[in-house]
Amino acid sequence: MDSNEIRSRFLKFFEQKSFGGHKIIPSSSLIPGDPTVLFTTAGMQQFKPYYINPEAADKDFGGRNIVTIQKCVRTGDIDEVGDATHLTFFEMLGNFSFGGYGKREAITYAYEFITKELGLEISYVTFYEGKGVVDRDEESKDIWALLGIRDIRAEGADVFWGPTGDSGPCGPTTEIYCKNANGDDVEIWNIVFNEYFCDGSREKLDAGEASLKKLPILGIDTGMGFERLLATVQKKKNVFETDLFFPIMEFIKKNSPNYEERSARIISDHFRAAVFIIIDNITPSNTGRGYVLRRLLRRVFTKASTMELPSNFWLELITIITGIYEKTYSEIKEKSDFIVSVVKEEEKLFEKPLEGAQVYRLDLEAAKLGVIKKMGDVSILKDKNTASGLYIYKLFETFGNPIDLMTDIAKKLAFKVDEDEINKALKEHQEKSRTASVGMFKGGLANHNEKTIKLHTAHHLLLAALKAVVGPSVKQRGSNITEERLRIDFLCDHKLTDEEKKKVEDWVNEKIKAGLDVTKRELPRHLAESIGAEMEFGAKYPDTVSVYFIGPTDSKYNALSKEFCGGPHVTNTNQLGKFKIQKEEAVAQGIRRIKGVLI
Numbered sequence: 208m209d210s211n212e213i214r215s216r217f218l219k220f221f222e223q224k225s226f227g228g229h230k231i232i233p234s235s236s237l238i239p240g241d242p243t244v245l246f247t248t249a250g251m252q253q254f255k256p257y258y259i260n261p262e263a264a265d266k267d268f269g270g271r272n273i274v275t276i277q278k279c280v281r282t283g284d285i286d287e288v289g290d291a292t293h294l295t296f297f298e299m300l301g302n303f304s305f306g307g308y309g310k311r312e313a314i315t316y317a318y319e320f321i322t323k324e325l326g327l328e329i330s331y332v333t334f335y336e337g338k339g340v341v342d343r344d345e346e347s348k349d350i351w352a353l354l355g356i357r358d359i360r361a362e363g364a365d366v367f368w369g370p371t372g373d374s375g376p377c378g379p380t381t382e383i384y385c386k387n388a389n390g391d392d393v394e395i396w397n398i399v400f401n402e403y404f405c406d407g408s409r410e411k412l413d414a415g416e417a418s419l420k421k422l423p424i425l426g427i428d429t430g431m432g433f434e435r436l437l438a439t440v441q442k443k444k445n446v447f448e449t450d451l452f453f454p455i456m457e458f459i460k461k462n463s464p465n466y467e468e469r470s471a472r473i474i475s476d477h478f479r480a481a482v483f484i485i486i487d488n489i490t491p492s493n494t495g496r497g498y499v500l501r502r503l504l505r506r507v508f509t510k511a512s513t514m515e516l517p518s519n520f521w522l523e524l525i526t527i528i529t530g531i532y533e534k535t536y537s538e539i540k541e542k543s544d545f546i547v548s549v550v551k552e553e554e555k556l557f558e559k560p561l562e563g564a565q566v567y568r569l570d571l572e573a574a575k576l577g578v579i580k581k582m583g584d585v586s587i588l589k590d591k592n593t594a595s596g597l598y599i600y601k602l603f604e605t606f607g608n609p610i611d612l613m614t615d616i617a618k619k620l621a622f623k624v625d626e627d628e629i630n631k632a633l634k635e636h637q638e639k640s641r642t643a644s645v646g647m648f649k650g651g652l653a654n655h656n657e658k659t660i661k662l663h664t665a666h667h668l669l670l671a672a673l674k675a676v677v678g679p680s681v682k683q684r685g686s687n688i689t690e691e692r693l694r695i696d697f698l699c700d701h702k703l704t705d706e707e708k709k710k711v712e713d714w715v716n717e718k719i720k721a722g723l724d725v726t727k728r729e730l731p732r733h734l735a736e737s738i739g740a741e742m743e744f745g746a747k748y749p750d751t752v753s754v755y756f757i758g759p760t761d762s763k764y765n766a767l768s769k770e771f772c773g774g775p776h777v778t779n780t781n782q783l784g785k786f787k788i789q790k791e792e793a794v795a796q797g798i799r800r801i802k803g804v805l806i
């Protein structure tokens with residue numbers, strides 16, 4: 208049974224189950240609505256409000272029972288990727304009910320799907336042993352016994368789920384374990400009974416500082432990690448042998464003269480995650496989601512360099528990954544040009560640092576022969592057999608050379624590496640940048656005369672107009688302002704139509720006429736990021752930044768335009784005159800350029 212078949216069996220099975228069936232709801236974006244949360248990490252995230260307000264489900268979905276396959280990204284275990292189970296991107300199968308059915312149905316459906324649809328044997332199941340106001344879950348235990356399961360185990364805190372965040376629905380769970388190809392029992396499915404609302408976090412609940420209140424309905428929330436399920440059904444020793452990964456791993460194996468299993472797994476996992484993050488319009492940057500994406504991509508390039516994969520290997524990977532997923536997520540094909548342009552741009556930015564690591568290799572080889580290189584007063588070797596950690600750190604700090612690649616190179620040349628020294632220097636570096644002041648922040652305009660200042664404000668309006676007219680995936684990639692005209696380069700997968708250009712001009716001129724105030728606020732960087740202020744591509748920002756807003760802002764800092772920017776700007780848009788697009792052209796694949804003037 209391949210991955211596509213299991214997905215469709217799961218959805219069909221629940222579509223027919225229970226009175227009125229389950230509504231199939233498409234996966235929500237990897238980017239949650241909540242700006243303080245980086246990525247969607249579980250299937251229930253988008254449904255959390257319905258457990259407290261179940262009537263809303265009737266309105267939003269036309270029923271109380273839902274089934275989904277949700278894309279998720281988790282980056283907490285990123286360093287463990289490469290073993291048999293850890294992944295950054297994964298899918299989660301789940302059925303949900305907001306008062307539509309009870310424990311008996313939830314458990315029976317799971318039992319039927321696992322044993323009849325998938326033909327797996329259940330090793331054992333668990334149920335909650337009870338604590339405080341929460342009773343021992345005898346009901347679940349009895350239901351499993353009636354279904355003929357013999358091994359039913361009472362467990363404690365591990366089988367009480369939630370709440371996530373500061374408060375929310377939570378309750379006892381029952382888990383299903385099956386044997387994998389290695390003969391180990393693995394948890395396949397977790398069925399949560401959201402019976403309570405907790406007024407504090409899980410930590411507070413465990414410490415006895417939060418209380419539980421019964422919810423008006425019994426909520427069902429189940430989650431089954433797709434990749435692990437697949438490995439079990441397909442009887443594979445690890446997820447990388449399933450049909451979701453096998454073609455990627457094969458390609459890497461065939462094309463790497465220096466193959467290494469763990470690195471190949473890291474490339475497979477990270478690149479797949481990167482593709483899905485890009486699909487949701489995130490591009491690499493030095494903060495937040497963009498930084499996660501940058502780390503994933505750069506790790507891929509680093510590992511590919513160690514394994515000597517051919518240049519442009521990643522173009523082939525995009526094709527393979529598209530083949531694996533296009534039936535389920537058609538957007539992967541629709542956005543392929545955009546994905547290519549984002550990866551290509553990051554590869555280009557990372558080219559020099561990668562080359563720098565190879566220069567380090569040559570210098571280390573020379574050091575073996577007695578030619579000892581120095582940077583300032585730090586020498587490349589600490590002693591005859593040990594590479595200096597401080598030297599590696601300095602190369603990272605000055606040129607951005609990847610530390611893990613240089614460490615790798617040194618070890619392969621039989622040097623020891625002083626890694627404590629690297630970590631110590633990194634820590635100091637982080638503290639230094641934390642205390643960096645507003646004064647260090649440049650950005651903004653170099654030439655401050657009346658004409659350039661007006662064009663600068665028009666530039667901010669133009670970027671907002673492009674996002675409003677062409678779409679939120681538009682990202683600024685370069686800008687230049689002279690006394691005569693403004694210029695903006697931006698990510699966009701197509702030539703703007705005449706109609707789009709007209710709409711963009713009209714949008715800007717409307718805002719000019721509206722006489723909107725332009726205001727500057729000093730904000731902590733993390734807040735500025737979380738409210739979605741536009742940032743300059745590749746720039747490093749201090750802890751406090753200035754953000755320019757155009758038009759009124761509400762309590763959540765929503766505004767027409769908000770950009771990290773050093774200014775200066777006009778104080779009101781009515782000072783600008785009339786905006787006109789002079790030219791729209793391509794500058795590179797996936798990057799367009801607009802020149803505009805004020806008349």
Ligand SMILES: [Zn+2]
Nearest residue numbers: 651772773774
């Ligand atoms: Zn600006």
